[in-house]
Amino acid sequence: xxxxxxxxxxxxxxxxxxxxxxxVRLAAERGADNVTIDAIAEAAGVSRRTFTNYFxxxxxxxxxxDAYRMKRxxxxxxxxxxxxxxxxxxxxxxxxxxxxSAETDMSWVSERRRLYxxxxxxxxxIAAYTAIERELAAEIAERVGGADAELRGRVxxxxxxxxxRTSVQYWTEHPETSLPETFGKVAALVRA
Numbered sequence: 001x002x003x004x005x006x007x008x009x010x011x012x013x014x015x016x017x018x019x020x021x022x023x024v025r026l027a028a029e030r031g032a033d034n035v036t037i038d039a040i041a042e043a044a045g046v047s048r049r050t051f052t053n054y055f056x057x058x059x060x061x062x063x064x065x066d067a068y069r070m071k072r073x074x075x076x077x078x079x080x081x082x083x084x085x086x087x088x089x090x091x092x093x094x095x096x097x098x099x100x101s102a103e104t105d106m107s108w109v110s111e112r113r114r115l116y117x118x119x120x121x122x123x124x125x126i127a128a129y130t131a132i133e134r135e136l137a138a139e140i141a142e143r144v145g146g147a148d149a150e151l152r153g154r155v156x157x158x159x160x161x162x163x164x165r166t167s168v169q170y171w172t173e174h175p176e177t178s179l180p181e182t183f184g185k186v187a188a189l190v191r192a
Contacts, residue, residue: 015054098180
C-alpha cells in the first residue's frame, strides 16, 4: 500500500510511525501515565506542534500502529472477491498478520506488552478496536446482503475482532509463538 503513496504521504507516515515508536518506548520505560506529549515529540525529534498536527492526544499515538494495520486490513477485505465472509476476513487477516510478525522486533513486543497491561489504557484499546469493528460490520453487511444483513455483519465483525484481539494478546504474552498460527487456531475455534 505504501508503494502507491507519494513522497509527501510517505514522509507523513514516517513521522507518525516515529512518534508512535517514541511513545511506546517511553511508555515502557516510564509508564504510560508518566509520558508527556512534549517528551514524545522530543524523543521523535519533532516539535510539539508537529505532534498535534498528527495526533489529538498521547493515547492516540500509542495505538497508531494498531489503527494503521486495521485500516490496511479493511482495505484488503474490500479488495477480496465475494465469498464466505469468515473466509474473507480470516484470509485477509492472516496475510496482514504474517507481514506484521515478520517485520516486528521482539523489543517492540516487550514494550507493547507493558502498554497493553496498563489498566488505564484499556478504554483506549477498546475504543480503537470498536471503531474498526463498526467499519468491518458495514463492509460485511454489504457483502452478505438480504434480511438482517446489518445484524449478521455485526455478529461476524464482533466474532472476528474477538479472535484477532485474543490472538494478538496471546502472542504479545507468548512471543515465542507464531502470530499467524495462533490466529489460525483461534479463528477455527471461533468459527466452530
